[in-house]
Amino acid sequence: MVLTRTDENELLTALYGGVAEAEPWRLFAWRLLARTEADLCHVCLRPSAGISWQSVAQALDRGAPSDLLAPAPPREPMRPGRVYSGTELGESTLWARHMRVIAGEAGELSLSLFRAQGDFSASDSALLASLAPHLVIALRTWSQLERERARATLTGQELAVFGGGWLLLDAQARLLDCDGESAALVARGRIMGRAADGRLRLLLPEAEALLGGMIAETGTPEPRAGWLWHDPPMQMLVMPLPERPGWLFAMARYLIRVRSLARPAPARAHILSDLYRLTPSEAKFAARMAGGASIAEAAKALDLTVETARNYSKRVYGKTGAHGQADLVRLLLDGVGGALPGREGDPL
CATH class of the missing domain: 1.10.10.10 (Winged helix-like DNA-binding domain superfamily/Winged helix DNA-binding domain)
Structure with a gap:
C-alpha cells in the first residue's frame, strides 16, 4: 500500500517530528489510532539488545473500555517489517496488529494496535507495513539526537564542575548558543545579559570594551583575554572562529570561553x-x-x-x-x- 497524501501529512509529519519531543511519538500514536479506528495504540522501543523494552507512547480511545490493556507481544520471533495479527502470536482476548523494526545500533521499535471488538482490515496491515521504513529512519534519528543530548549534558556537567563555560556569537555579537551555566548567567543579568536585539551585553565595562574592540576590528583579529567579572573572579577568552560546516557555525563568528577561578569544594x-x-x-x-x-x-x-x-x-x-x-x-x-x-x- 502506498501512503496517501493525507497519511504523509498526518502520520509522517508526526512520526518525524516526534523524535524531538519530550514524549517521542505521542502525537503519532494518537493519529495512527484515529487513522485505523483502533482502541489502543502502543509504541515501545529497546535501545539495544539486552535492554528491556520500554513504553514510549500510548494512545487510548476515549470510547474504549477503561480496563483495556495492551499485552506485550512475543517480539523476538517477529520478523522485522512484517505485520502480525494477534492470533498469529498466540493472543486470544483482543484483536491486534503488531510490527517490529530494527535499526542497527539505534535499537528496535515495536508498534501495536488493539481493538476490543472487530478485527483490523487488510488495508490496516498494509498501512503498518508501509510505515516500516519510516519507523526505521525515525528511530535512527531519535537515537542520534539522544546521543547528542547525552554528550551535551555530560559536557555541560564537566564544564560546571571545573568552572568553565562557552558562548557562540555572530558577527554583530548576537548570542547564538551557549552552555547551561552561561545561559543561567545571561538569565540572571548580573554578569552578562541579552539586549532586545539579541546582542550579548557584558556588564563589566572593560569586558564589554574588549568584546566591542574585537567586533570592530577588520580582518581576522587575534584571540583576546580579559576579566569577565571580579567577584566572583571570572576570566574570558574571546576567539574568532574559522568557517565550519553546519547552519550554526555558518553564522557563528566568535567563541567566548569562560573560566571561573573560584575553586570547587574539596573532594570527599x-x-x-x-x-x-x-x-x-x-x-x-x-x-x-x-x-x-x-x-x-x-x-x-x-x-x-x-x-x-x-x-x-x-x-x-x-x-x-x-x-x-x-x-x-x-x-x-x-x-x-x-x-x-x-x-x-x-x-x-
Missing part, C-alpha cells in the same frame, strides 16, 4: 583514600588541608594533637608526592578528586 575523604591509598584518618586530614585549613585548624577539627597532625601531614605528603600544603591543594583539587563537590558536612 573516601575519594582521596581511593586515589592515594590514604587511611581513613589520613584522608580526612588531607581533605581538611585541601580545604585551606592549617595543620592546627585541621587538628582541632578532627580532635587530634598538633603533633599527631604533623605526622599525618608528613605521611600525606609522602603518599601523594606533594611538596607542602600549596602543592597538596593543587594536586587534590586539579585532579579528579576535585570534580566531585563536597556535601554539607564534608570533608569528613
Whole structure:
C-alpha cells in the first residue's frame, strides 16, 4: 500500500517530528489510532539488545473500555517489517496488529494496535507495513539526537564542575548558543545579559570594551583575554572562529570561553583514600588541608594533637608526592578528586 497524501501529512509529519519531543511519538500514536479506528495504540522501543523494552507512547480511545490493556507481544520471533495479527502470536482476548523494526545500533521499535471488538482490515496491515521504513529512519534519528543530548549534558556537567563555560556569537555579537551555566548567567543579568536585539551585553565595562574592540576590528583579529567579572573572579577568552560546516557555525563568528577561578569544594575523604591509598584518618586530614585549613585548624577539627597532625601531614605528603600544603591543594583539587563537590558536612 502506498501512503496517501493525507497519511504523509498526518502520520509522517508526526512520526518525524516526534523524535524531538519530550514524549517521542505521542502525537503519532494518537493519529495512527484515529487513522485505523483502533482502541489502543502502543509504541515501545529497546535501545539495544539486552535492554528491556520500554513504553514510549500510548494512545487510548476515549470510547474504549477503561480496563483495556495492551499485552506485550512475543517480539523476538517477529520478523522485522512484517505485520502480525494477534492470533498469529498466540493472543486470544483482543484483536491486534503488531510490527517490529530494527535499526542497527539505534535499537528496535515495536508498534501495536488493539481493538476490543472487530478485527483490523487488510488495508490496516498494509498501512503498518508501509510505515516500516519510516519507523526505521525515525528511530535512527531519535537515537542520534539522544546521543547528542547525552554528550551535551555530560559536557555541560564537566564544564560546571571545573568552572568553565562557552558562548557562540555572530558577527554583530548576537548570542547564538551557549552552555547551561552561561545561559543561567545571561538569565540572571548580573554578569552578562541579552539586549532586545539579541546582542550579548557584558556588564563589566572593560569586558564589554574588549568584546566591542574585537567586533570592530577588520580582518581576522587575534584571540583576546580579559576579566569577565571580579567577584566572583571570572576570566574570558574571546576567539574568532574559522568557517565550519553546519547552519550554526555558518553564522557563528566568535567563541567566548569562560573560566571561573573560584575553586570547587574539596573532594570527599573516601575519594582521596581511593586515589592515594590514604587511611581513613589520613584522608580526612588531607581533605581538611585541601580545604585551606592549617595543620592546627585541621587538628582541632578532627580532635587530634598538633603533633599527631604533623605526622599525618608528613605521611600525606609522602603518599601523594606533594611538596607542602600549596602543592597538596593543587594536586587534590586539579585532579579528579576535585570534580566531585563536597556535601554539607564534608570533608569528613
